[in-house]
Amino acid sequence: MQEMSEQEFLKQYDSSKYEKPSVTVDMLVFTILDEKNSNYRKLDNKKLSLLLIRRKGHPYKGMWALPGGFINMDESLDEAAKRELKEETNINDIYLEQLYTYGDVDRDPRTRVISSAYLSLVSANKLEIKAGDDASDAMWFNINYRLVSTISDKENKETSYLYKLELSNNRELIEGTIKKKISYKKGYYEENTTIVDSKGIAFDHLKVIAYGIDRLRNKIEYTDIAFNLMNEYFTLSELQQVYEIILNKELLKANFRRKINHLVIETNKYSEKKGGYRPSKLFKFNYEHERKGE
Amino acid sequence: MQEMSEQEFLKQYDSSKYEKPSVTVDMLVFTILDEKNSNYRKLDNKKLSLLLIRRKGHPYKGMWALPGGFINMDESLDEAAKRELKEETNINDIYLEQLYTYGDVDRDPRTRVISSAYLSLVSANKLEIKAGDDASDAMWFNINYRLVSTISDKENKETSYLYKLELSNNRELIEGTIKKKISYKKGYYEENTTIVDSKGIAFDHLKVIAYGIDRLRNKIEYTDIAFNLMNEYFTLSELQQVYEIILNKELLKANFRRKINHLVIETNKYSEKKGGYRPSKLFKFNYEHERKGE
DNA sequence: ATAATAGTGTCTGTCAGACAATATCGT
DNA sequence: ACGATATTGTCTGACAGACACTATTAT
Numbered sequence: 001m002q003e004m005s006e007q008e009f010l011k012q013y014d015s016s017k018y019e020k021p022s023v024t025v026d027m028l029v030f031t032i033l034d035e036k037n038s039n040y041r042k043l044d045n046k047k048l049s050l051l052l053i054r055r056k057g058h059p060y061k062g063m064w065a066l067p068g069g070f071i072n073m074d075e076s077l078d079e080a081a082k083r084e085l086k087e088e089t090n091i092n093d094i095y096l097e098q099l100y101t102y103g104d105v106d107r108d109p110r111t112r113v114i115s116s117a118y119l120s121l122v123s124a125n126k127l128e129i130k131a132g133d134d135a136s137d138a139m140w141f142n143i144n145y146r147l148v149s150t151i152s153d154k155e156n157k158e159t160s161y162l163y164k165l166e167l168s169n170n171r172e173l174i175e176g177t178i179k180k181k182i183s184y185k186k187g188y189y190e191e192n193t194t195i196v197d198s199k200g201i202a203f204d205h206l207k208v209i210a211y212g213i214d215r216l217r218n219k220i221e222y223t224d225i226a227f228n229l230m231n232e233y234f235t236l237s238e239l240q241q242v243y244e245i246i247l248n249k250e251l252l253k254a255n256f257r258r259k260i261n262h263l264v265i266e267t268n269k270y271s272e273k274k275g276g277y278r279p280s281k282l283f284k285f286n287y288e289h290e291r292k293g294e
Numbered sequence: 295m296q297e298m299s300e301q302e303f304l305k306q307y308d309s310s311k312y313e314k315p316s317v318t319v320d321m322l323v324f325t326i327l328d329e330k331n332s333n334y335r336k337l338d339n340k341k342l343s344l345l346l347i348r349r350k351g352h353p354y355k356g357m358w359a360l361p362g363g364f365i366n367m368d369e370s371l372d373e374a375a376k377r378e379l380k381e382e383t384n385i386n387d388i389y390l391e392q393l394y395t396y397g398d399v400d401r402d403p404r405t406r407v408i409s410s411a412y413l414s415l416v417s418a419n420k421l422e423i424k425a426g427d428d429a430s431d432a433m434w435f436n437i438n439y440r441l442v443s444t445i446s447d448k449e450n451k452e453t454s455y456l457y458k459l460e461l462s463n464n465r466e467l468i469e470g471t472i473k474k475k476i477s478y479k480k481g482y483y484e485e486n487t488t489i490v491d492s493k494g495i496a497f498d499h500l501k502v503i504a505y506g507i508d509r510l511r512n513k514i515e516y517t518d519i520a521f522n523l524m525n526e527y528f529t530l531s532e533l534q535q536v537y538e539i540i541l542n543k544e545l546l547k548a549n550f551r552r553k554i555n556h557l558v559i560e561t562n563k564y565s566e567k568k569g570g571y572r573p574s575k576l577f578k579f580n581y582e583h584e585r586k587g588e
Numbered sequence: 589a590t591a592a593t594a595g596t597g598t599c600t601g602t603c604a605g606a607c608a609a610t611a612t613c614g615t
Numbered sequence: 616a617c618g619a620t621a622t623t624g625t626c627t628g629a630c631a632g633a634c635a636c637t638a639t640t641a642t
Contacts, residue, residue, distance in 0.1 A: 056402065109300075109304055114317055182585075224483065290387065
């Protein structure tokens with residue numbers, strides 16, 4: 001029997017013989033929203049916010065889900081993510097990063113669905129959709145995500161962490177709990193995240209959102225990722241607030257300024273005067289900062 | 295018109311209406327192999343090694359590729375990775391971590407293929423396959439991966455890094471170059487990796503391998519991932535060698551010992567005497583070390 | 589004795605956390 | 616003056632890099 005050439009092989013290859021899963025992308029779009037403060041002296045409160053869409057059809061009808069959808073055959077995963085983002089937020093050029101691909105068998109009741117989650121960061125001034133008005137199915141949710149308990153089981157070389165995630169805005173409150181278990185039981189490191197309870201959140205998106213926040217918290221410490229959430233000009237206090245709400249802890253001003261000093265460039269502009277206090281200098285992101293580890 | 299219930303919806307849902315991509319998993323299996331040293335005094339040389347399979351059929355016939363394959367409809371991505379690993383290496387319980395999902399349109403000439411890459415670490419003593427003998431299509435390749443040049447283009451807010459990857463063993467040498475470009479041109483951080491040239495490596499696997507080594511280098515600095523490459527008992531010099539070959543640089547003994555001190559437990563065992571030098575204590579991994587950031 | 593590895597001590601600079609002090613604004 | 620934020624200085628302890636020194640072994 002004659003061997004096939006590669007061209008012949010490709011010509012006769014028929015992928016439709018095999019059953020295939022569907023592939024989707026899910027978008028985690030974060031931004032920082034301001035909450036005006038009534039006290040004329042005090043600064044605005046910033047909130048870390050996530051975009052969710054209310055599901056119009058089955059399954060999980062009426063629940064909130066990450067924006068996303070099926071990929072087309074003629075676009076890459078990244079392109080699909082960009083397209084979805086454009087469709088949902090009408091924004092073209094923003095920070096986008098692949099997070100993780102979820103592939104559990106039963107994660108979608110319709111059919112087998114593999115989903116790649118993407119993390120996207122937008123500065124509030126780029127936002128055209130002011131999600132939250134009556135007609136819209138898209139809304140921004142404030143995020144409250146925190147570790148609530150730790151369970152150590154030395155016998156089984158296991159430690160579990162319970163995290164609570166609350167997503168809320170003027171008219172909605174949805175929440176859930178996830179358990180992250182790490183174990184050396186089998187002689188090697190193993191990680192496993194499960195949804196303990198989830199109210200109002202479709203699919204396994206609670207898990208996806210939690211992972212996205214984890215990644216954001218992690219990366220803000222050692223990359224310049226936070227600047228994607230800032231306007232072109234910003235005060236150091238604004239920057240610090242962004243770090244604080246993402247890390248969910250207060251930072252000391254002097255230390256913070258030292259730490260991010262190499263990431264910013266001082267300008268001769270000043271912030272608009274708002275209250276009875278010293279006006280602050282505006283800074284820009286320093287694109288040319290030395291990046292470590294390369 | 296009456297609205298459907300979720301059950302009715304699911305019953306009538308037919309996913310076969312849509313065209314779907316194929317989904318595969320690709321495995322990066324790393325281990326540390328010893329190279330006996332002829333000098334009776336000197337220690338063995340350790341090599342970071344990667345498992346590759348020679349492709350028997352089209353496409354890329356005869357070239358080397360990562361082990362992997364199509365996922366089944368009744369198994370999760372992780373389960374598919376474990377199954378492939380078992381099939382290729384006959385090892386069940388080892389460290390496994392999802393790396394990244396590759397979704398370019400043309401990455402496989404047969405059809406549209408999305409592939410999730412997994413990183414796996416094995417200690418050499420668990421290996422049953424001694425890949426490398428004549429008949430086998432699986433072989434271990436020594437890794438030499440290094441940054442060869444940096445090009446800064448301040449005008450365009452771009453920096454490119456050229457990396458060279460060489461994979462070799464007794465009878466094979468394959469190699470390639472990749473370019474990692476990071477850019478702030480559009481106002482936000484963007485990363486892009488392209489294959490400059492690739493000799494003997496199938497698909498986009500050169501890129502996948504490079505990313506896997508990057509991740510390994512990164513994670514070894516702040517996790518205990520390296521211990522998956524060690525036997526149960528090891529000397530601190532062995533451990534240091536593993537760090538050195540992964541990081542591709544020499545470390546100072548005293549500093550290294552300080553750094554990993556909390557990750558190991560001293561035993562009262564000693565290494566087998568090998569040459570004309572002081573015998574070394576054996577250590578075990580400390581499962582209960584405090585992990586930071588949680 | 590020698591050549592190699594095993595293991596320890598310590599100086600230095602950097603950097604993060606804590607805290608104190610001063611500056612500047614609108615009311 | 617007051618109450619808020621803006622900005623800078625400095626003490627401290629932890630830690631990483633560099634280097635020097637001692638200990639132990641088979642030949």
